[in-house]
Amino acid sequence: MRVFSAWIVLALAAFTAAAPTTHTVKIKETVNVPRGWTKRDEAPRDLTVDLRIALPQSNFPLLEQHLWEVSDPFNERYGAHLSQEEVNELIAPHPESVDLVNSWLAEHGLSGADIARSPASDWVKVRVPVGLAEEMLDAKYHVYEHSTGDTLVRTTSYSLPEHLHAHIELIQPTTLFSRFRASKATLHFDQAAQTSSTNTDAPAISVPSASGGTVDASCNTTITVTCLKELYNAVGYTPLVNSGNQVACTGYLDQFANLDDLQLFFADQVPAAVNSSFKLISINGGQNNQSEPGDEANLDTQFLFGITHPIPATFFTTAGSPPFIPDVLTPTDSNEPYLDWLDFILNTPNPPQTISTSYADDEQTVPPSFAQRVCQGFATLGAKGVSLTFSSGDGGVGDGDPDPATQECFTNDGRNKTEFVPEFPPSCPFVTAVGGTIHVPETAVDFSGGGFSNFFSRPSYQAAAVPGFLSTLVPGTYAGLFNPNGRGIPDVAAQADNFRIFFGGSPILIGGTSAASPTFAGFVSLLNDARIRAGKSPLGFLNPLIYSIGANAGLTGAFNDVTTGNNPGCGTPGFNATTGWDPVTGFGTPNFGVLKDIVLALP
Known part of the structure; x- marks a missing residue:
């Protein structure tokens, strides 16, 4: 009986110690592999990736309203574009989002010089090995090869602690298979290109809207x-x-x-x-x-x-x-x-x-x-x-x-x-x-x-x-x-x-x-x-x-x-x-x- 009680005490102590960094994890995004891509080997765990983390832009609806007003030729504000400082103020994330993301990164040993931020702090970038990225995102990275021979390191699904879902819009590279061509x-x-770029022999073409018609x-x-x-x-x-x-x-x-x-x-x-x-x-x-x-x-x-x-x-x-x-x-x-x-x-x-x-x-x-x-x-x-x-x-x-x-x-x-x-x-x-x-x-x-x-x-x-x-x-x-x-x-x-x-x-x-x-x-x-x-x-x-x-x-x-x-x-x-x-x-x-x-x- 004493042995059983001692085991319970030790188990509870271990649970209590882990509680501050234990969160319910929930899938954030899942995609199907686009046509033309084939999964190859597991990604090397020591390969480094630049994880880009997008925090919600707290006042983007207001920025969008400004955009419509300064772009509408019938609006009295037409042409009154915003400064960099005004833009940054509108797209800055809520302080709570910044704090929660910082805490999550710190739990994985990332802080200070490890973290790069945009001036508005709406983007955070950390360079981490694939092994750590997989741990942070409860994901598995693989090398994917396209039919053209292009290759990417990606995962088709990643997860985040549930309490962060409202504070992180997306993380890449994860599910983006775009080839951007x-x-x-x-x-x-x-042969015509090897000769002069103009030909004065043929009569000009009549185009009423053109210069000189x-x-x-x-x-x-x-x-x-x-x-x-x-x-x-x-x-x-x-x-x-x-x-x-x-x-x-x-x-x-x-x-x-x-x-x-x-x-x-x-x-x-x-x-x-x-x-x-x-x-x-x-x-x-x-x-x-x-x-x-x-x-x-x-x-x-x-x-x-x-x-x-x-x-x-x-x-x-x-x-x-x-x-x-x-x-x-x-x-x-x-x-x-x-x-x-x-x-x-x-x-x-x-x-x-x-x-x-x-x-x-x-x-x-x-x-x-x-x-x-x-x-x-x-x-x-x-x-x-x-x-x-x-x-x-x-x-x-x-x-x-x-x-x-x-x-x-x-x-x-x-x-x-x-x-x-x-x-x-x-x-x-x-x-x-x-x-x-x-x-x-x-x-x-x-x-x-x-x-x-x-x-x-x-x-x-x-x-x-x-x-x-x-x-x-x-x-x-x-x-x-x-x-x-x-x-x-x-x-x-x-x-x-x-x-x-x-x-x-x-x-x-x-x-x-x-x-x-x-x-x-x-x-x-x-x-x-x-x-x-x-x-x-x-x-x-x-x-x-x-x-x-x-x-x-x-x-x-x-x-x-x-x-x-x-x-x-x-x-x-x-x-x-x-x-x-x-x-x-x-x-x-x-x-x-x-x-x-x-x-x-x-x-």
Whole structure:
């Protein structure tokens, strides 16, 4: 009896000692492995991962309210963007969340110098070995290999103490299998590209909305900066170099912008820009290796900075790219460069006013919690006065694969249901998604990504435009293949094929909505130049203005409505371009001259 009693006393003592750090654990997030990924070996326990912990932004609804007010051209606060300090105050987590997360980290031996925080403390980053991550998250990490050979270290499920669920929105890398690829549909060396970029023999093409009413005939087969300025009515407009306006594009996945190629491009198409360049900003050790020119990076920098010269330009190069090889030569799983860029730009007090990105992935490969939080980051940038453009994708209504023969249009939720596949981040309602056109006069290019988000509901600015398009569909069209209540994609469009760039010292033709995003962003930057010169604020988040213009019959001509073409995918013809907004070309392509008059008339 005494022995039994002594055992009870010892057991109770042990339980009491463990009680302060014993919590009820509950699953936080579970995903199915996206199609194309195969589980391989268990992840090495000593491999280090950067766990990023998102704390709830306590006043984000108020920040979102500010965003709508400063972006609505009919609101008296239009253009009154928030400062970095005001933004940080609104997105700061509740002190209770900070304290509880700190306590949880301390229970696992992490404190002080082990922890990195964003200025608003809404993100916490800790570098830990996989073994500790598995203990903290009650998870099991494995190496997953994609059919392309890319590899990631991920888990399909993780858990947290139940009392932390309201204080942690998400933790990554865990369930994010996104591959974040460039939107390139075509890349080919072409005999026409080896000759001069202009052809004066054929008669000019009549385009009433263009500068002077005509576009050079060569633009029907080869797109240059001159073609775009003619087509979009910007010939003769020269921006200032010192107005405070800035423009930028992003580079990932070892896509490097070659300086010699840039000079060849300038000599060929923008002689006034010869000997000028861009500012290089390295994030997380990003490089710009001049011996490895990137076709995507060359396209983005050459056309965006060619259109906007002499506006000060920036190329963000962010390190981290697949494949990950789990051995001693690769001690850290660094497959999430996009988070590094977003963290950097969110905490930059005066970022460029216009930023173009030509990378995306299938929305369904991104956990909804991650997509929502990233989208909130874009809203934060908009509230600060930044215009963000994203390529809408190159798979039509299908996944990001521009080859219809290899597209896979099935859900990743275990049902394997056939559905159209929107792209993220273009599906975020706080960015401007740019689709593609081709030829002169313009028609929708067949790879132009478009459709409707399965994550984000229709934003208020689309309340008239999207139902207007849906009402034109024959009842039952593509029933069950898309979400008719989702955010519609794209918002606008621009030329997207046969772009003449220089790559490795030679001219080539390249295409994809990767070309459309920097093109549209270039003209947005010119509009910002006009406003800033007039003593006004930059445009910031564009979509409320775009849709207000689209809904106003008196502003006809601000966008060149593209009414022909379609975006096939998933074994279907996709949607048709039509009068007004459509999920192929949005409201169409920009008419800079008309848009300039509109934005200069705004407060």
